[in-house]
Amino acid sequence: MVTIKDIAKRAGVSYATVSRALNDKSDVNLKTKKKIIKLAEEMGYRPNVIAQNLVKQRTKNIALIVPDVSNPFFADISRSITEEASKFGYVVTINNTGWDPKREHYMLEHMQSQQVAGIIIKPSAFYEPGTFDSVRVPLVVFWHPNKDKTDFIEMDHSVGAELATLHLIERGHKNIAYLGGAGTSPANQLRLLAYQKALQENKMNVNPELISYGGFDLNSGYNRIKEMLEHGKVKPDAAFCGNDYIALGVLQYLLEKKISVPEEFGVMGYDDIYFSSLPMINLSTVAQPRDEMGKLAVELILDQIEFQDHKDLENSAIVRSPSRILLKPELKIRGTT
Secondary structure: OOOHHHHHHHHOOOHHHHHHHHOOOOOOOHHHHHHHHHHHHHHOOOOOHHHHHHHHOOOOEEEEEEOOOOOHHHHHHHHHHHHHHHOOOOEEEEEEOOOOHHHHHHHHHHHHHOOOOEEEEOOOOOOOOOHHHHOOOOEEEEOOOOOOOOEEEEEOHHHHHHHHHHHHHHOOOOOEEEEOOOOOOHHHHHHHHHHHHHHHHOOOOOOHHHEEOOOOOHHHHHHHHHHHHHHOOOOOOEEEEOOHHHHHHHHHHHHHOOOOOOOOOEEEOOEOOOOOOOOOOOOEEEEOOHHHHHHHHHHHHHHHHHHHHHHHHHOOOOOOOOOEEEEOOEEEOOOOO
């Protein structure tokens, strides 16, 4: 049985491009469309009308569960997911957990009872292996790949944090603070481990007084760097921040105290959200490809839906292998380091 995924692999294009071409969408290049249609005919692809009708019996709703919709990082991913899903006739319901694992678990269960077509989730805390195996609908998790029977997409946060920390070390900083976000955040814990490893491999001490967790917001960054610089026994000369909002709070404090950046103090963010590259901020940061993450999530959900429909139709026992996508970060060196 030839699927859209098979055609996409042969054509060297995305699942979404094949689907749009076969549905004669105007946003596909004519040359590409002709190539895909020809390949589909050669490979013997036939759209299954019965399977399509089965799909219509479930809602055309995808549930997105994220820790904080006000955070630009999650807002960008949400926008990408909603825009990509709409191309295929799906509506996305966005659910905010407020970094509360109990609320997150409730939403995961509740959305399944609402007969959603699929769920995309960014966990706010670590989960035991196998946690998501019981989910009864197509599922994509923004988290590091493990042995669960689930599709995973995530940034390589270990590489991102190592790049950031090594850059600050290369700039000559000796007392680099780590200002993480929520203590339960899996991504932040991975970044902390990579930060500590980079220091140790460069024969630098890991000082607990220079490590702190808090909110992913401007006030959190401002208050924590203030506490370290005004009351800490060890004064940092640079900060690696859990996100760009925290870094912005650090920059605000340094500006008020007339501490020169980057000459006296280096600041590194994480995410590369919309304001980071503005001339008045010019923040060095680690970029995450949010748009790509959103599009990939929708692609994997649709692939799971198609696979399940064909499996149900043919009463097949075949098992779909879960996808494991680990994206590479990019260090953006600007004016704060």
